[in-house]
Amino acid sequence: MKREKELKTVAFMIGKYCRGVHKRKRGELCEECEELLSYAELRLSKCPFKDEKNFCSNCKIHCYQPEKRDMIKRVMRYSGPRMIFSHPILSIVHLIETKREKKKLDKEAK
Ligand SMILES: [Zn+2]
Numbered sequence: 001m002k003r004e005k006e007l008k009t010v011a012f013m014i015g016k017y018c019r020g021v022h023k024r025k026r027g028e029l030c031e032e033c034e035e036l037l038s039y040a041e042l043r044l045s046k047c048p049f050k051d052e053k054n055f056c057s058n059c060k061i062h063c064y065q066p067e068k069r070d071m072i073k074r075v076m077r078y079s080g081p082r083m084i085f086s087h088p089i090l091s092i093v094h095l096i097e098t099k100r101e102k103k104k105l106d107k108e109a110k
Contacts, residue, residue, distance in 0.1 A: 003044050003047065007044055010037070011037055014079075016079040017075040017078045032071075036071055
């Protein structure tokens with residue numbers, strides 16, 4: 001999966017989380033979420049794996065600061081299951097690719 005696509009997914013998930021949890025309007029982000037999104041963008045743009053990179057959730061490097069990682073995890077946990085309904089294709093593709101990649105990584109580790 002290309003970074004661009006991952007970033008789009010992340011932005012979508014943060015937006016959903018912010019609307020649901022922070023009660024912001026569609027297209028708006030509170031300061032906290034805005035910061036998280038730009039942080040995610042920065043991390044993705046600096047990722048050493050570039051285009052052949054793993055999903056951040058599978059990545060061995062774990063370049064997120066613990067604080068930000070906790071928050072992105074909360075966002076994923078909130079938005080992930082809800083994406084099945086509003087963005088079925090995006091979330092299913094994400095699910096399949098994450099699983100496939102994890103299998104590949106497990107194989108390589110052996
Ligand atoms: Zn927010």
